[in-house]
Amino acid sequence: MIKRAIALLLLLAVGALFASLLAGYVPDSELNQTARYYAERTAGDIGAANIVTAIVVTYRGLDTLGEVTVLFITAAIVGLVLAQGQPALPHTPRQLRPPVGELLTTGSRMLTPLILLLGVYVFVNGHLTPGGGFQGGAIIASGMLLLLLADPLKHFSHQLISVLESLSGLLFVGIGVLGVLFASGFLDNRLLPIGNLGELFSAGVIPVIYSLIGLKVGAEFSSMLANLSEIDKTDKTEET
Amino acid sequence: MISLAQMAMATGFILILIGFYGxxxxxxxxxxxxxxxxxxxxxxxxxxxxGHMRGRTAPIIDAAVPVADAVARVIDPVPQALVLTAIVIGVGVTALMLAYALKLHERKRTLDIARFTELKW
Known part of the structure; x- marks a missing residue:
């Protein structure tokens, strides 16, 4: 009981802090200096219609590389943690799952290609529309999740996933290095012509990089899902 | 008059408090x-x-936001880029927590935090 009271007291203090922040908040009426720079220069320098994409992929491209690396390490640790070590206690027999049902099976067969297509559309158009590699990759992984829900015993090819992931990561870094050699810096997008604002083939290498990020993120999330679901499968094969 | 940004911010603060409480x-x-x-x-x-500003639109240059006018028309793009990163890292953190929870459950066949006493003092 006293623990709960302490928790509530702590929350009250944090809540008071938040309330004073909220009460003292005055929204800006003008863009600040950084934002103004991005808003002014993006169209001319980068050629991407979506300013957020220009920031994520080119202005702060190095940070995005770091982010993708963090995601890669996470996927690797999830695989490592789940793969190693024997359970200390003997397995309690799991009851077999009920069948997933006609609706989900048929629905997943119809929807998965469409979901994958939407994911690809979202990351290819990342420089024009509110989308991009991370969002598209997450959509692709949600298609994989649907497949796993429809058939929990489905096995994804880990080899394919890891080849796809390392290849796109390697190409991402390779394009960055090419930017040093042939354009003005690491991950510079002016490796390819900037083109006309608002067209699919514009903004230099941004669509290429974001597609690679999309593939990589999709592969990483899929490998996390596959690893989390396969724990169950090994249980089942041990029982049978 | 409460603006949209203040409402969203209050919602966010309440969600943070709910999360902490949980x-x-x-x-x-x-x-x-x-x-x-x-x-x-x-x-x-x-x-x-x-990053929200009253009467402005999303930071995407198109027919509604001409290039010359972008500074006066768009909201701050930097917080959006930050949140894009934060969401992705959040998913990674959640996946890690789930993997550890699964492993802990495998060891003790329970998810009750009170049963994990190895590091308790």
Whole structure:
């Protein structure tokens, strides 16, 4: 009981802090200096219609590389943690799952290609529309999740996933290095012509990089899902 | 008059508090993970709300936002780029927590945090 009271007291203090922040908040009426720079220069320098994409992929491209690396390490640790070590206690027999049902099976067969297509559309158009590699990759992984829900015993090819992931990561870094050699810096997008604002083939290498990020993120999330679901499968094969 | 940004910010703060409360009081590991995800969503909402400006539109240059006029028409793109990163890292953190929870459950066949006493003092 006293623990709960302490928790509530702590929350009250944090809540008071938040309330004073909220009460003292005055929204800006003008863009600040950084934002103004991005808003002014993006169209001319980068050629991407979506300013957020220009920031994520080119202005702060190095940070995005770091982010993708963090995601890669996470996927690797999830695989490592789940793969190693024997359970200390003997397995309690799991009851077999009920069948997933006609609706989900048929629905997943119809929807998965469409979901994958939407994911690809979202990351290819990342420089024009509110989308991009991370969002598209997450959509692709949600298609994989649907497949796993429809058939929990489905096995994804880990080899394919890891080849796809390392290849796109390697190409991402390779394009960055090419930017040093042939354009003005690491991950510079002016490796390819900037083109006309608002067209699919514009903004230099941004669509290429974001597609690679999309593939990589999709592969990483899929490998996390596959690893989390396969724990169950090994249980089942041990029982049978 | 409460603006949209203030409403969104208040929602975000409330979500953070709900998440903290859940993380502090729940005993079940899965519920704690859900609580952390809620707090995470709250933080993201607050950051996006900070970037919002009255009467402006999304930072995408198109027919509605001509290039010459962009500075006066778009909201701050930097918080949105930050949140894009934060969401992705949040998913990674959640996946890690779930993997550890699964492993812990495999060891002790329970998700009750009170049963894990190895590091307790």
């Amino acid at each position: 993380a502090l009081t729940q005993r079940n590991l899965l519920r704690m993970i859900v609580a952390f995800s809620i707090a995470d969503a709250g933080v993201n909402i607050v950051i996006v709300a900070i």
